[in-house]
Amino acid sequence: MTVGIVVFPGSNCDRDVAWALEGCLGIPVRFLWHEERDLSGLEAVVLPGGFSYGDYLRCGAIARFAPVLEEVGSFAERGGPVLGICNGFQVLTEMGLLPGALTRNRDLHFLCQSSPLEVQPGACRWLGAYGAGERISLPIAHGEGRYQVEPEQLERLEDQGCVVLRYIANPNGSRGDVAGLSNPAGNVLGLMPHPERACDPVTGGLDGRRLLQSLLG
Numbered sequence: 001m002t003v004g005i006v007v008f009p010g011s012n013c014d015r016d017v018a019w020a021l022e023g024c025l026g027i028p029v030r031f032l033w034h035e036e037r038d039l040s041g042l043e044a045v046v047l048p049g050g051f052s053y054g055d056y057l058r059c060g061a062i063a064r065f066a067p068v069l070e071e072v073g074s075f076a077e078r079g080g081p082v083l084g085i086c087n088g089f090q091v092l093t094e095m096g097l098l099p100g101a102l103t104r105n106r107d108l109h110f111l112c113q114s115s116p117l118e119v120q121p122g123a124c125r126w127l128g129a130y131g132a133g134e135r136i137s138l139p140i141a142h143g144e145g146r147y148q149v150e151p152e153q154l155e156r157l158e159d160q161g162c163v164v165l166r167y168i169a170n171p172n173g174s175r176g177d178v179a180g181l182s183n184p185a186g187n188v189l190g191l192m193p194h195p196e197r198a199c200d201p202v203t204g205g206l207d208g209r210r211l212l213q214s215l216l217g
């Protein structure tokens with residue numbers, strides 16, 4: 001099993017994800033530069049956090065045109081597991097793999113803190129190791145994490161079980177307290193919190209570990 005980690009100019013959590021996967025869990029990784037088109041041999045893809053293309057225009061707005069994402073889109077449509085963390089979640093919404101948009105935080109501040117969350121795993125293949133309603137804590141670090149979507153669409157997402165991660169103390173004004181969303185098929189997950197920073201007690205707890213461990217089946 002090898003996991004691809006996409007690297008855009010401006011990504012800064014690609015090494016953290018590699019450390020969590022390889023260093024903590026022994027899962028081999030391959031970095032995918034944004035111009036790459038070869039995803040052969042990969043069993044999952046992670047879009048890491050950071051500031052792709054300097055966050056110009058809007059977080060993730062330029063990244064969505066990267067050649068590698070055309071391949072990631074087809075990979076996801078074939079049922080391949082795709083995880084977007086923070087900037088990766090922003091990219092997933094910009095490229096249309098997940099609905100809605102992530103906008104400036106309610107108070108216009110960059111937030112860097114730990115965040116209590118409630119998990120509702122539903123059909124999400126990344127969250128199968130968490131109980132329904134389980135409370136966990138993961139670090140957040142973002143300026144544009146306020147999830148926005150039309151109220152009717154949010155209702156649809158709730159009905160489909162796509163709202164898989166919710167803030168307990170909403171830090172950024174996200175509609176519906178949404179912290180993470182899955183597609184209905186459950187293979188694509190986007191979340192603002194950083195599970196890769198919670199895979200080792202030394203750097204922020206262990207609550208993110210089971211999420212990445214799900215790759216080991």
Ligand SMILES: NC(=O)CC[C@H](N)C(=O)O
Pocket residue numbers: 048049050051052055059085086087088141142143144145
């Ligand atoms: N940690 C991150 O991925 C940050 C995402 C994005 N650059 C923001 O500030 O919202």
